[in-house]
Amino acid sequence: MPEPIIHMEDVHKYFGRVHALRGISLDVQIGEVVVILGPSGSGKSTLLRCINHLEVYNSGKIIVDGILLKSAQNINIVRREIGMVFQSFNLFSHLTAADNLILAQRTVRRRERKEAEEIASNLLAKVGISDKADCYPGQLSGGQQQRVAIARALAMNPKIMLFDEPTSALDPEMIKEVLDVMLVLAKEGMTMVVVSHEMGFARAAASRCIFMDEGQIIEEGTPDRLFSAPTQERTKLFLSKVLQI
Amino acid sequence: MPLKDLFKNPGRVFSRKPAGTTAPPPTPVEIKFIPGAEPSARLDPWWWLVAAVAVLIILLLVLKSDPYWRILLFVRDGLWITVLLTVVSFVFILILGLLGGLGRIAKNPVIHLVATLYVEIVRGIPLLVQLIWWYFAAPVVIQSLGRVLHFSPLANYHSSAIFLAIVGLVVCYGAYMAEIFRAGIQSIHKGQMEAARSLGMTYLQSMRYVILPQAFKVVLPPVGNEFIMLLKDTSLVSVVAVADLTRRGREFMAAHFNPIEVWTLIALLYLIMTLFSARVISWLEKRRSYER
Numbered sequence: 001m002p003e004p005i006i007h008m009e010d011v012h013k014y015f016g017r018v019h020a021l022r023g024i025s026l027d028v029q030i031g032e033v034v035v036i037l038g039p040s041g042s043g044k045s046t047l048l049r050c051i052n053h054l055e056v057y058n059s060g061k062i063i064v065d066g067i068l069l070k071s072a073q074n075i076n077i078v079r080r081e082i083g084m085v086f087q088s089f090n091l092f093s094h095l096t097a098a099d100n101l102i103l104a105q106r107t108v109r110r111r112e113r114k115e116a117e118e119i120a121s122n123l124l125a126k127v128g129i130s131d132k133a134d135c136y137p138g139q140l141s142g143g144q145q146q147r148v149a150i151a152r153a154l155a156m157n158p159k160i161m162l163f164d165e166p167t168s169a170l171d172p173e174m175i176k177e178v179l180d181v182m183l184v185l186a187k188e189g190m191t192m193v194v195v196s197h198e199m200g201f202a203r204a205a206a207s208r209c210i211f212m213d214e215g216q217i218i219e220e221g222t223p224d225r226l227f228s229a230p231t232q233e234r235t236k237l238f239l240s241k242v243l244q245i
Numbered sequence: 246m247p248l249k250d251l252f253k254n255p256g257r258v259f260s261r262k263p264a265g266t267t268a269p270p271p272t273p274v275e276i277k278f279i280p281g282a283e284p285s286a287r288l289d290p291w292w293w294l295v296a297a298v299a300v301l302i303i304l305l306l307v308l309k310s311d312p313y314w315r316i317l318l319f320v321r322d323g324l325w326i327t328v329l330l331t332v333v334s335f336v337f338i339l340i341l342g343l344l345g346g347l348g349r350i351a352k353n354p355v356i357h358l359v360a361t362l363y364v365e366i367v368r369g370i371p372l373l374v375q376l377i378w379w380y381f382a383a384p385v386v387i388q389s390l391g392r393v394l395h396f397s398p399l400a401n402y403h404s405s406a407i408f409l410a411i412v413g414l415v416v417c418y419g420a421y422m423a424e425i426f427r428a429g430i431q432s433i434h435k436g437q438m439e440a441a442r443s444l445g446m447t448y449l450q451s452m453r454y455v456i457l458p459q460a461f462k463v464v465l466p467p468v469g470n471e472f473i474m475l476l477k478d479t480s481l482v483s484v485v486a487v488a489d490l491t492r493r494g495r496e497f498m499a500a501h502f503n504p505i506e507v508w509t510l511i512a513l514l515y516l517i518m519t520l521f522s523a524r525v526i527s528w529l530e531k532r533r534s535y536e537r
Contacts (some may be wrong), residue, residue: 052443080445090440094458103454104444149440156444 003066005030005160005191006051011060013046013215020046021057022215030159033192035202035223038212039238044195047212048162051193052082065159080108083153087165089145091137097124097148098133101155109156116155123151127181143174150181161185163194197242199227211235289527295520302513312506316497323493324514330407330479330489334414335472341415342422347452349427360423367420372413373481379413380406380485410482418475425471429464430456469526473519480515490514 004027013021020043028034036044049055050062053075062069067078092100101120105111111119124130127147129140137145146166153161163182167175179201186192186205196202202209202223210220211232219232227243230236305313348360367375384402391399433456441451483492494511498504 054439054443076442076445076447079443082443084440084443086436086440088434088436090434090436092437092440092455092459094462104441104446107450107454108445152444 002029004028005065006193007061007063008047008051009061011047011050011057011062013043013050013055013057020215021050023060024215024217026210026217028160028191028193030191031189032207033186033190033194033205034208034210035206036193036195036210036212037197037202037238037242038218042212043215044212045164046215048164048193048195051160051162052079052084054084076108080104080156081159083150083156083158083161085146085149085153085161085163085166087168089137089142089149089169091145091149091152093137096134096136097129097140100137100148101152104152105155119155120151123154124148126154126184127151128177141174142170143177146170146174146178147181150178150185154185160191160193163192163196165195165197167196167198199223199243203227211238213238289524291520291527292524295517295524298513298517298520302510302517305510305513312501312503313510316494316507316510319497320490320493320511320514323488323490326407326488327476327479327490328518330411330414330482330487331472331476334411334418334479335475337411337415338418338422338471338475339468341419342426343457345419345423346426346430349423350430364420364423367417370417372417372478373484375417376410376413376481376485379409379416383409383412406486407482410485410487413485414475414479414482418471418478422468422471425464425467426460429460429467432463433459465526465530469523469529472526473522476519476522477515 006026006028008024008026011021011024012019022043024043024047026034026047036047038044046055050057050069051064053069057070064078065081069075069078091097092103095103098117098120101123102113102116105116105119106113109116121130121133124133127150129144129147132140132144132148137148140148150161150166166182167178170178175198179198182192182194182201183205192205194201194206206223208220209223209226211218211226211230211234213234219226219230219235226235227239230239306317345360345363348356349364351357351360384404387399387402391397391402430452437455437459438451441455442448446454479489480491483489483495488496490511494507498507501507
């Protein structure tokens with residue numbers, strides 16, 4: 001087994017008196033697509049946000065790309081290698097789509113303007129919205145905004161992409177356009193950790209599914225195994241509710 | 246429907262159907278965003294008020310040039326002092342306010358405490374008292390300090406009244422401005438900061454390129470309000486030996502004793518400046534809007 005790119009060991013996280021993560025241990029290999037499922041409040045988003053240190057874990061160990069997060073001299077060096085896509089897109093609303101992609105390339109990667117613009121236009125083409133390059137986020141639909149957000153993260157050439165419920169804030173007809181982009185990324189071999197309830201995406205792209213409840217990993221396995229033959233009662237209960245719909 | 250018709254006749258889009266009738270099938274309206282085509286791009290009708298006051302002043306000066314023209318000539322240098330005080334102070338107020346605002350939201354407890362103490366103390370003391378303190382007390386404090394430390398530049402410290410007046414205005418207004426900036430920064434959704442940080446930007450880069458540009462748009466109306474208040478409050482410096490518009494008016498009145506004409510003209514001069522500033526600010530607000 002090669003060295004995992006994400007290594008989590010007995011991670012605990014508290015929000016005041018709420019014990020949000022209760023001893024999470026998880027390894028993600030390069031090129032893996034891990035989909036995390038679970039009811040709301042189960043700690044899925046917290047787990048994801050701990051990986052790029054948006055939430056600071058209280059105890060345990062998280063090693064990303066060989067760097068132990070707690071002792072990282074400069075967390076920004078780790079973060080630039082981790083792309084993050086949020087449920088609420090979080091595009092910079094005062095910048096056009098293209099400038100959203102260019103800003104961090106210039107300030108963090110220190111790329112020349114011309115190079116950054118070229119990368120931006122290539123990525124906007126890749127996610128299928130070249131024609132919206134000069135639009136502000138407020139002028140784009142939710143699906144378009146989320147695709148810009150994915151492109152913005154990709155512009156940093158990350159080694160890992162984290163998706164925090166990327167389709168939960170979208171109208172049904174826009175979900176597919178975002179999932180299609182994510183599928184392409186998965187096929188290209190991007191290492192991805194995805195918090196999502198999109199079973200179709202999990203089946204099509206996930207190398208592993210993880211079911212979480214009350215801050216713990218209850219069960220994990222390939223999507224087919226987990227969906228068709230869950231071994232834990234809580235997983236069965238959750239899947240029976242989700243798959244009904 | 247073409248955009249310009251939409252603004253001419255907004256009732257067509259937003260009208261409610263009358264009770265008891267069936268609604269006609271809704272006409273799909275495609276709203277495009279065309280910069281400059283919004284109704285706000287038209288000339289603001291409140292410019293007429295500015296023009297009216299300007300005409301009134303000119304009429305007084307022409308039709309009753311004695312004493313109005315003489316008063317104007319006499320207070321002219323005070324007018325420039327008032328403008329200078331306002332503009333120079335405001336630049337430093339913005340800088341101090343920004344630093345104070347950032348200090349108020351800082352995680353570092355020392356910076357937070359210093360910023361909070363500054364705001365709380367300064368806001369609790371009347372501006373007039375602060376101006377008098379800076380003019381009469383501060384130089385003495387600095388001189389005594391210099392004597393204790395045997396440091397002659399401080400011991401022989403002297404300063405112009407106008408400099409101390411600017412310090413007083415900046416320190417006082419900086420505290421209010423700090424609160425405005427703090428509120429503006431906090432009004433920006435925290436997801437914006439998280440997105441910037443998750444891309445590897447530092448805290449300062451995220452502030453500089455993501456949060457502040459958006460916050461500036463939010464704070465523009467209250468900041469403009471502060472500018473107008475400052476313009477009026479500069480009249481308080483007339484009690485600390487600064488020959489501003491108000492003080493020059495008092496001097497003229499002391500010599501000629503015609504309070505009605507002097508204070509009417511002074512009031513109108515302040516009014517035209519504040520009305521004009523208000524229009525410029527409101528123009529800036531509209532110009533800086535982008536789609537959200």
